[in-house]
Amino acid sequence: MVRWQKVFDNNERLFWTLHTAGWTGFALVYYIESLLHDMRSIWFLIIIMNAYAGWLLTIPLRYVFRWSKRQSAVKMLVSVAVAIYIVASLWALIKNVNYWEIYKHGYRPDEWYMYFSNTINSLIMIVCWGGLYFGIKNFQMLQKEKQNALKASTMAHQAHIKMLRYQLNPHFLFNTLNAISTLILMQDNKTAEGMVTRLSNFLRYSLDNDPIKKVPLAQEIQALRLYLEIEKVRFDDRLSVAWEIEPRCERALVPSMILQPLIENAIKYAISKLSKDGKITITARIFGSDLLIDVADNGPGAEIKNGKLTREHGVGLPNIRERLQSLYGKNFSFVIANNQPNGLRVSLRIPYELKEVEHDE
Template sequence: MSRWQKTFESNERLFWTFHSMGWAGFALIYYIGSFLHDVRPIWVFIILLNAYAGWLVTIPLRYIFRRARNLSPLKMLGVVLLACYVTALIWAVIKNINYWEIYKHGYRPDAWYMYFTNTINSMIMIGCWSGLYFGIKNFQMLQKEKQNALKASTMAHQAHIKMLRYQLNPHFLFNTLNAISTLILLKENETAEAMVSRLSNFLRYSLDNDPIKRVPLSQEVKALRLYLEIEKVRFDDRLEVEWDIEPSCEDALVPSMILQPLIENAIKHAISKMEQGGRIAISARIFGNDLLLDVADNGPGADIKDGQLSREKGVGLVNIRERLQSLYHRNFAFSVEHNQPTGVRVRLRIPSELKECKL
């Protein structure tokens, strides 16, 4: 973090920086404006002395204004005006002393309005200082409110994505536990034990990976293989899986658990309906700047209207679409088509983003 960033993030540093720069700027502008009046070192000394006095007398205003902000608008206005007037009066007296006693060596004008004019000028300067103070404070408050609103929106967005992700698991978990229970009743303890181990590894992967983050496709495929091994215990020879993952895709980043609901959907509506020969084909390839993912089955098919399955009553495909929308906005494609010769094919297109390699 740079020094300037630290300054702007600290109210204390920000105040002293702007406070000092403001009065330094006042001295510079005053000197340039009166350059033709006098260029002697004594005049420069008076200008610096007046600027330093202004720097000192306006410091208490910060603490007065800070307390005044907690008052009602009318009381706050009264306190601010009174504090500004008293501060301007004190500064005007100091300036008069500096000017007439030091610069003019004791000469004082007979006209009283010369002193009054100096007080008016001081009021204008103190008013500008106060205006800048409240302006910066209000700007900081607005920025903080925007940051809080953005943080709240981001947290809600992440919670929404997590909700969508975690809605996808209950059906699978219920079916798997039923299958394990059946294996135990049939005394197939070794198979049940292997199934419990695979389920444990799969659930660990599912819960450990943040649905907000993306994971390498190779990691996602590893989890899918665990899932499909569990399902193969249920369906035995009725389920065959074909993998066609291009090596160039293995480091591509994908939303965690984005394909599992598609496979679960294919098993539920295709493989479970078939007595034999059920097949699921999973493919991935790079095309230009996009990653193309396909999940197809050879089941009895379904009615597809406007890219949607008419049989879809759950949250699976809807949640996937919403997750992709949340993560990629409009830079994705999600379509449901008829597979040839039979079945359903789901296609996904997302930006091809590669995992960063550690050197």
């Protein structure tokens, strides 16, 4: 399969392969048809000579056609027609010599039109050769245009995903810098220094990972821990985090930084509204061929209409939906529901994918 792909990817190799295969096919069809008429064995040699002559004479047509495509429409049509007629005439002449001089040993027919029957047949064959040549070239051109359009669409698609991902960072950065500024004003330099270090590590993770590529959930959780450690400095004992991650979920691939805005949302609209005992629960499990991830809080909750929060005016949740749709098409779900006994729960369902294929022990 790879070998044939190399043939189709190289125009020069493709031409010679199809050109030779076409004339070989012509010789085989002509020979099989001749068997029905009980021809002499020398006829096989005549067929080979005629096919070789056709193979040889049509090679210059390729370069004439290539030149004609750069000319005006009228000039192209005239040059193509003249070239086909000349080649067809030469081929008919060679076939006549092969037939009357070699096969018929110099015999001459009484009917004059017998000399021209080969010319018409030859003209039809060369016109077919030219039609196939232009047909294949036009097909290649259309395929190349489709590939270019697909490539442009893919690049735009990737740029769109990157834009969505990087829109999220300024919100977190603004909140964290405010917290660090407050710690410095309070002269709590040690805590502020720790936050700067964690912020640096978190942003390095955020910027080093291509938004187009997916990362193992374990790697994403490690980044979330950095983020939550920063937020715990802000909220102290008002924030606690529970992790309920099935071990086999850790190798599952997820879009990088897909969970951070969910947790940021929970902190902004739930934890910050509580005076104590704020809790965020993050769960991940496998169900069939899907990875299920939940982010739940015990905050005051919010009004939900048509599966969306009535207060959903920021970039966080809409961006998550757009990123998931860009990466998975329709094969995902993003559900916002009320948590029990209170708070909100955001549930994600995406295909269960692994970075490496698991081997049965």
